[in-house]
Amino acid sequence: xxxxxxxxxxxxxxxxxxxxxxxxxxxxxxxxxxxxxxxxxxxxxxxxxxxxxxxxxxxxxxxxxxxxxxxxxxxxxxxxxxxxxxxxxxxxxxxxxxxxxxxxxxxxxxxxxxxxxxxxxxxxxxxxxxxxxxxxxxxxxxx
Numbered sequence: 001x002x003x004x005x006x007x008x009x010x011x012x013x014x015x016x017x018x019x020x021x022x023x024x025x026x027x028x029x030x031x032x033x034x035x036x037x038x039x040x041x042x043x044x045x046x047x048x049x050x051x052x053x054x055x056x057x058x059x060x061x062x063x064x065x066x067x068x069x070x071x072x073x074x075x076x077x078x079x080x081x082x083x084x085x086x087x088x089x090x091x092x093x094x095x096x097x098x099x100x101x102x103x104x105x106x107x108x109x110x111x112x113x114x115x116x117x118x119x120x121x122x123x124x125x126x127x128x129x130x131x132x133x134x135x136x137x138x139x140x141x142x143x
Contacts, residue, residue, distance in 0.1 A: 005128055007033035009055035011043045011072060013064040020117060028125040039064045040072030054081055062091035062098060077106040
């Protein structure tokens, strides 16, 4: 099943990560629209108010102030508008316990934040090229 990724929402409290992500997305040759929110509360407010369009894919940081990624994931999955939107957790915290909890709550994947800009570009390019359809038996995507 093919899934076109037309827009990506990054929910992350680190402004530097936003800048790198947007630049890497552009370098990956994506015509994908980049959307952003600075934390879980910000994302939910913008999405519920309609100031952000419903994205094709969400990258969600796990460790954030105000509302962490786990709580945001729960809230996004309870939102009628976003129940089917694929969510990839995007974090430096790569513990298996975190990953399993996120998968149980409805995340479709868990991406470890790369330390290197080129690696970030490669991961984004792979996701944009391969999409999410190549997950065998709907197994979570991990990169």
